[in-house]
Amino acid sequence: MKSETRRWTILIFLSFIILGSGVFFILYLVNSGNSFFIDASQIYWIAAAIFLIWVSIISIYIFSSSLKEKIILSENNEEMFRNVFNFNSNAIIITDLECHILKWNKVSEDLFGYSETEVVGHPIGEFIPTEKECNISEILGHIWEVEIKNKNEKTFVAEISATSIRLKNGNFTSFIIRDISERKKIEGSLAAKASELDNSQKAIINVLEDVEKEKAQSEALLSGIGDAVVALDNNFNIIFINKVFEEQFGWNSGELIGNNFYSLIKAENNKGELLGEEERPFYLSLKSGNKVTTSVSNPYYFIKKDGTKFPAATTVTPVKVKDIVIGAIGVYRDIAHEIEVDKMKSEFVSLVSHQLRTPLSAMRWYAEMLLNGDAGKLTDDQTDFIENIYKSNERMINLVNSLLNISRIESGRIIIEPKPTDLKGLIDEVMSEVKVKFDEKQQTVLISVHPDLGPINLDPKLIFQVYKNLLTNANKYTPDHGQIEIFVSKKGDDVVSRVTDNGYGISKKDQPKIFEKFHRAENILKLETDGTGLGLYLAKAIVESSGGQIGFESEENKGTTFWFSLPIKGVAPQKGEVSLTN
Amino acid sequence: MTDKKITIMVLEDETILLHAIQKKLEFSGLNVIPCTGAKEALDYLKNSEDTPDAIWLDFYLKEMNGMEFVLELKKNENWAKIPVVVVSNSASDQKVKTMLALGVKKYLLKAEYRLDDIIQKIVDVVENNCLNKNEAGC
Numbered sequence: 168m169k170s171e172t173r174r175w176t177i178l179i180f181l182s183f184i185i186l187g188s189g190v191f192f193i194l195y196l197v198n199s200g201n202s203f204f205i206d207a208s209q210i211y212w213i214a215a216a217i218f219l220i221w222v223s224i225i226s227i228y229i230f231s232s233s234l235k236e237k238i239i240l241s242e243n244n245e246e247m248f249r250n251v252f253n254f255n256s257n258a259i260i261i262t263d264l265e266c267h268i269l270k271w272n273k274v275s276e277d278l279f280g281y282s283e284t285e286v287v288g289h290p291i292g293e294f295i296p297t298e299k300e301c302n303i304s305e306i307l308g309h310i311w312e313v314e315i316k317n318k319n320e321k322t323f324v325a326e327i328s329a330t331s332i333r334l335k336n337g338n339f340t341s342f343i344i345r346d347i348s349e350r351k352k353i354e355g356s357l358a359a360k361a362s363e364l365d366n367s368q369k370a371i372i373n374v375l376e377d378v379e380k381e382k383a384q385s386e387a388l389l390s391g392i393g394d395a396v397v398a399l400d401n402n403f404n405i406i407f408i409n410k411v412f413e414e415q416f417g418w419n420s421g422e423l424i425g426n427n428f429y430s431l432i433k434a435e436n437n438k439g440e441l442l443g444e445e446e447r448p449f450y451l452s453l454k455s456g457n458k459v460t461t462s463v464s465n466p467y468y469f470i471k472k473d474g475t476k477f478p479a480a481t482t483v484t485p486v487k488v489k490d491i492v493i494g495a496i497g498v499y500r501d502i503a504h505e506i507e508v509d510k511m512k513s514e515f516v517s518l519v520s521h522q523l524r525t526p527l528s529a530m531r532w533y534a535e536m537l538l539n540g541d542a543g544k545l546t547d548d549q550t551d552f553i554e555n556i557y558k559s560n561e562r563m564i565n566l567v568n569s570l571l572n573i574s575r576i577e578s579g580r581i582i583i584e585p586k587p588t589d590l591k592g593l594i595d596e597v598m599s600e601v602k603v604k605f606d607e608k609q610q611t612v613l614i615s616v617h618p619d620l621g622p623i624n625l626d627p628k629l630i631f632q633v634y635k636n637l638l639t640n641a642n643k644y645t646p647d648h649g650q651i652e653i654f655v656s657k658k659g660d661d662v663v664s665r666v667t668d669n670g671y672g673i674s675k676k677d678q679p680k681i682f683e684k685f686h687r688a689e690n691i692l693k694l695e696t697d698g699t700g701l702g703l704y705l706a707k708a709i710v711e712s713s714g715g716q717i718g719f720e721s722e723e724n725k726g727t728t729f730w731f732s733l734p735i736k737g738v739a740p741q742k743g744e745v746s747l748t749n
Numbered sequence: 750m751t752d753k754k755i756t757i758m759v760l761e762d763e764t765i766l767l768h769a770i771q772k773k774l775e776f777s778g779l780n781v782i783p784c785t786g787a788k789e790a791l792d793y794l795k796n797s798e799d800t801p802d803a804i805w806l807d808f809y810l811k812e813m814n815g816m817e818f819v820l821e822l823k824k825n826e827n828w829a830k831i832p833v834v835v836v837s838n839s840a841s842d843q844k845v846k847t848m849l850a851l852g853v854k855k856y857l858l859k860a861e862y863r864l865d866d867i868i869q870k871i872v873d874v875v876e877n878n879c880l881n882k883n884e885a886g887c
Contacts, residue, residue: 524838524860525763532769532864539865541776564860582841 174232178225185224189217258344261332266291266301269339278325278346280318291342295327303340307331312347323348395479395499401453401492403428415501417472433470437478442467452483452495459483466502478502516574523567530560562697569701572632573684576708583629583712583741587622590630590655590662597634601642608647612638616655623662624737629709636702637666637729643698644691644727645670661715661732669726678721682707690723706731713738755875756780758801758831760790760818762810766859770805773864779872786811787818800831802875805867806853808837808844816844819851832878834871836862854878 193213252259258275262268268291271283279286279294286294292301296313306329316322326347332339389396395412399405405423413419416432423431428449434442444450448467452459459481461467466478479499486494534557536542538550545553575581594614605612634653641651645668654665673681677688685700710717710731715738721727757779761767767783774781782801784790787810794800804822808815815835822828835848835856845856854874857867 525766528838528859529763529765529769532766532773535864536769536773536776539776541773568860 170236177232178228181225181228182221185221186217189214189221192217256345258342258346260291260342260344262291262340262342264301264303264338264340266340275344278317278323278344279315280321295325295342295344303329303331306340324351392498394501396496397423397428397499398486398494398496399428399449399453400494403449403453405431406494412499415471415477415499416469422472435468435470435476437466437468439468448481448483449495449497452485453492456485456487456492458485466506469499478506480505512574516571519567519571524564527560527564527567531557531564534560558697562699566699566701569699569705572705573701573708576705576712581629581712581741583626583738585624585626585738585740588625588627588630589622590620590664591616593627593631594634594653594655597631597638601635601638604639604642605651608642608645608649610642610645610647610649610651612651612653614653616653617657617662620655620657620662623733623735625713625733626738629713630733633706633709633731634664634666636706637731640702640729641666641668641670641727643695644668657735658732660735662735663730663732665728665730667726667728672723672725672727673719673721674723678719681719682717703729712741754778754780755803755872756782756799756801757803757805757871757875758782758784758790758793759805760784760787760810760815761805761807761836762786763807766807769864773868777865777868777872779868787813787821790818791821794825794828800827802831803871803878804831804833805871806833806835808835808839808848816847816851819848819853823852832874834867834874836867 193210196213197210252270253273255272255274258278259270259272260268260275261270268286268289271281271286275286276282281294290301295315297311308330310326310328312324312326314322315325323346326345327342329340329342332341389409392409393411395415396407396409397405397412398407405426405428408420408423413423418431429444429447434447436442436446448459448461460483461479461481467481468476468478470476478501480502481497481499483495483497485492486496534553537545537553538557591614594616598612598614602612638651638653645651650669652665652667654667656663656665671690671694673688674690677686677690680686681688682703683700684704686704687698687700691698707717710733713733715731715733717729717731719727719729757774759767759770759774759781761770761783762785764785767785771781771783782790782793784793790804806815806818810818813821815837819833822831822833829852832854833852835853836859837844837856838859848856855870857870859867862870
């Protein structure tokens with residue numbers, strides 16, 4: 168703008184001077200009189216000439232100044248163009264219509280590694296790998312990506328676009344090349360992230376579907392459980408019940424959910440006394456953080472909404488989140504039937520006790536008397552026959568005793584009364600009973616008990632049975648002149664007793680079943696038909712009720728070792744109703 | 750010791766067993782007072798001047814059980830002195846403890862003993878009793 172005003176200022180100034188000079192010249196001529204004798208028409212010619220001179224000078228000025236401007240402009244343009252061309256962030260290559268390089272900007276030099284002089288005249292295909300022929304019409308308007316290796320062996324990904332340039336001196340093609348390696352990398356990682364997200368999303372959807380499915384399954388399971396289930400929070404408020412609970416206790420869910428469990432569900436012991444909250448399983452479980460169960464032998468009787476009662480076996484398990492008890496779940500099983508069955512079982516047991524044993528005792532005593540000669544001297548055959556009767560009778564007595572013991576152990580009614588017991592003394596007691604059997608077969612028995620072993624809290628009557636069973640087995644299943652060893656030692660927190668023999672052993676086939684009821688191994692069945700197959704079952708039951716373990720190692724025809732462990736700290740007492748018989 | 754035979758009163762409700770016991774006792778040279786029930790036994794005691802040297806008592810009897818019988822015995826000072834040996838088919842710890850606490854000398858499980866062993870044990874009890882008491886007629 169400033170140049171414009173300058174121009175106008177100069178123009179006005181020039182005009183002023185020229186026109187002013189002209190006017191003064193004319194005035195001078197007119198005023199100078201006759202020396203030049205100028206008439207009116209000549210004044211007009213002079214004015215016209217002055218006017219023409221003014222116009223020419225002004226035109227020349229205008230032309231030259233605009234020419235100058237044009238040159239400056241053109242120079243500016245060229246500089247601008249050159250700057251744009253060179254310092255663009257893209258590589259620009261100008262080619263002719265046959266793709267020979269004419270111009271190659273600075274960025275191209277940096278990108279491709281070649282200077283302009285090295286490339287001018289070469290086909291662009293030398294530097295840009297392209298399947299396309301230099302078919303301008305195909306190239307134009309398209310953008311394509313290609314990997315280029317430059318002069319310095321560096322590869323980069325380029326985005327190439329081509330446009331045509333029409334100039335006065337011909338048509339050219341301009342290629343603009345962008346290094347999009349960074350962009351490609353970012354695109355790549357974005358794509359990877361997108362696919363990751365997609366996978367995560369798919370995974371989440373899967374999990375949600377699974378959770379939905381599980382939820383549906385759990386609901387189906389819960390409603391399918393035949394027992395009553397209730398869940399309480401740690402304030403004893405009911406948060407969940409299943410249908411069976413409603414049916415069994417006689418309340419509907421509306422009356423239960425959200426209310427205090429103990430305000431609605433009362434229970435009694437089997438004496439009919441109402442139980443206080445502190446005796447109830449949920450209370451005990453939530454307080455201790457442990458599972459609490461009641462059993463068939465000690466049932467709680469729950470009072471339904473209508474006031475009637477039913478006995479239930481209860482299991483309450485606490486629910487913990489990160490070790491904090493947040494509630495508990497209780498399962499109630501109606502055991503009225505089980506109690507009935509149990510009653511029948513105990514009646515059966517006492518029936519067997521009394522009714523079976525009486526004739527067994529009678530047979531035994533009469534056989535005894537006969538063998539003693541109390542009814543007269545017997546012939547050899549008579550003695551033989553009666554001895555057989557006596558032996559059979561013995562077997563039956565043993566069987567009945569074993570069955571009774573098993574029945575008692577299985578019903579959990581065995582009394583376990585631990586007392587501090589010296590194991591060596593106990594073993595000696597057993598030996599005094601069974602020694603005669605070992606003597607009959609001329610077998611040697613070695614007993615070795617760890618000297619530092621003090622008395623262990625256990626029920627001597629029960630462990631007596633265990634030793635007796637293991638020893639009679641060792642005696643029975645070892646041939647004459649065999650050797651039996653009893654070894655009692657400490658092992659960690661347990662005291663382990665081992666009874667080893669060098670007898671018939673147990674075959675691999677029989678080993679898995681050795682503790683089963685009535686199981687008798689094949690190899691000894693042929694040799695010794697006497698045996699109930701209950702001794703080991705009983706021993707196992709006793710040992711396990713006492714908190715111990717039992718096992719064996721054996722090789723057929725080499726020998727067997729039976730071992731059992733009991734905790735050194737002692738056996739827990741068990742309140743029961745019956746003891747085992749010998 | 751005298752020549753007088755030892756007299757054992759046997760209370761056993763199963764006749765077949767009572768018979769065997771009786772026979773064996775007799776074979777062993779002892780006198781037997783067989784009773785199938787508590788009432789029978791108590792009647793005998795009431796009506797007799799002599800008291801048996803020992804009582805072989807089965808726990809489960811018809812009219813009353815062994816424990817009740819022993820309590821009855823204790824009511825009479827003479828009868829209370831008679832040593833009682835319980836020979837029974839069943840023996841829960843509870844029962845055994847109670848009976849022994851009541852003064853029963855021994856509690857034996859029928860199935861565990863031979864007849865002659867039981868008899869020997871009873872004879873031992875009688876002899877111990879005699880030695881302790883140092884009574885006339887022992």
